[in-house]
Amino acid sequence: MSKFWNRKINEIEPYVAGEQPKKGEQVIKLNTNENPYPPSPMTRVILRTFDYSNLRLYPDTNASGFAEAAAKKEGVLPSQIFAGNGSDEVLALCFQTFFEKESRTSLPVLSPEFSYSFYPVFERFYDIRSELIPLRENFRLDPSDYTGIPNCGIVIANPNAPTSRAISLEDIEVILKGNPDSVVVIDEAYGDFTDPYFTAVSLLPRYPNLVVVKTMSKSYSLAGLRVGYAVASEELIEGLKRARDSFNSYPTDRLAQVLAAGAIRDEAYHRACTDKIIATRRYTTEALRELGFSVPDSSANFIFAKVPEGIDAESLYKNLRARGILVRYFKTEGLDDRLRITIGTPEDMEEFVDEVRQEVNNAKNG
Numbered sequence: 001m002s003k004f005w006n007r008k009i010n011e012i013e014p015y016v017a018g019e020q021p022k023k024g025e026q027v028i029k030l031n032t033n034e035n036p037y038p039p040s041p042m043t044r045v046i047l048r049t050f051d052y053s054n055l056r057l058y059p060d061t062n063a064s065g066f067a068e069a070a071a072k073k074e075g076v077l078p079s080q081i082f083a084g085n086g087s088d089e090v091l092a093l094c095f096q097t098f099f100e101k102e103s104r105t106s107l108p109v110l111s112p113e114f115s116y117s118f119y120p121v122f123e124r125f126y127d128i129r130s131e132l133i134p135l136r137e138n139f140r141l142d143p144s145d146y147t148g149i150p151n152c153g154i155v156i157a158n159p160n161a162p163t164s165r166a167i168s169l170e171d172i173e174v175i176l177k178g179n180p181d182s183v184v185v186i187d188e189a190y191g192d193f194t195d196p197y198f199t200a201v202s203l204l205p206r207y208p209n210l211v212v213v214k215t216m217s218k219s220y221s222l223a224g225l226r227v228g229y230a231v232a233s234e235e236l237i238e239g240l241k242r243a244r245d246s247f248n249s250y251p252t253d254r255l256a257q258v259l260a261a262g263a264i265r266d267e268a269y270h271r272a273c274t275d276k277i278i279a280t281r282r283y284t285t286e287a288l289r290e291l292g293f294s295v296p297d298s299s300a301n302f303i304f305a306k307v308p309e310g311i312d313a314e315s316l317y318k319n320l321r322a323r324g325i326l327v328r329y330f331k332t333e334g335l336d337d338r339l340r341i342t343i344g345t346p347e348d349m350e351e352f353v354d355e356v357r358q359e360v361n362n363a364k365n366g
């Protein structure tokens with residue numbers, strides 16, 4: 001609290017990111033859904049040859065080089081790409097561009113009760129009303145729950161976080177068709193880990209109310225670079241640009257633009273890393289199920305595992321932390337019997353499973 005902060009800043013509960021270990025601390029980091037593999041070797045070449053003297057010039061506001069590369073990958077026009085400083089910023093601009101400010105008559109934004117915890121922070125920060133839609137059994141999202149409710153917009157992470165579950169393109173279409181006057185934001189931060197791969201971008205030609213938000217942080221191993229992007233109709237992209245130019249017209253810097261463009265062009269490397277993570281996800285899911293965990297099939301680069309009977313999720317989280325293994329625990333009713341575990345390298349996950357096995361055995365014997 002401070003008398004110098006305005007009321008909103010005094011009252012807001014900001015987003016809390018997963019722990020970042022101290023410099024030099026040796027840990028297995030499975031708590032913020034980062035990628036265990038380095039970014040494309042192309043990024044290394046670009047870094048080496050980057051002309052530092054260009055940094056005196058402002059960057060291209062539309063990140064045109066990156067937008068062209070992203071458009072090619074997504075099969076859309078460069079004018080259908082909007083690049084931002086991480087997908088968090090792109091999402092924040094979506095909230096400001098497409099949803100209405102709170103008033104007694106304003107309609108809410110709909111999102112699942114358990115989802116990315118930044119959405120409610122944006123809603124409070126931008127004074128937007130929200131309505132949380134309960135998930136069904138085992139965190140299943142039923143698209144019919146998103147039709148027939150007056151709203152000013154819809155935000156859904158697909159795959160959802162932290163549940164790891166994905167809905168199909170058919171389900172997304174039900175939501176789009178049922179809400180032709182609202183913008184539907186599909187946050188595909190983890191979309192590249194669906195198996196087989198699919199993306200709501202394929203629905204864009206038929207639904208002018210769709211925005212698909214993607215990130216370079218997860219499957220492209222560039223969380224440190226801060227580049228995310230939206231894919232949508234030119235009309236919606238134009239709206240995002242208006243919001244951007246009312247806030248910060250240079251959200252991605254020169255270096256980020258060329259590095260992200262290099263990474264997104266290297267599809268072979270991207271696919272190879274993603275396939276490795278999908279295989280390691282399979283191994284980890286099966287190993288935890290054998291230890292008595294209940295693990296829904298994940299479509300993301302993390303799993304959301306319910307601890308076996310007799311084990312306390314928070315204690316397990318703390319014991320793993322004490323042994324240098326970081327996972328994510330949410331002290332929220334409905335989620336507090338689970339751990340969210342990012343998929344690391346096979347070696348990381350073998351070590352993780354060994355530690356968990358010991359914990360389970362200790363609990364059984366103790």
Ligand code: PMP
Pocket residue numbers: 085086087088089116157161187189214215216217223227228
């Ligand atoms: N959406 C979801 C569902 C996420 O989990 C995250 C990562 N915390 C983001 C968006 C934001 O990722 P970034 O800003 O690194 O692109």
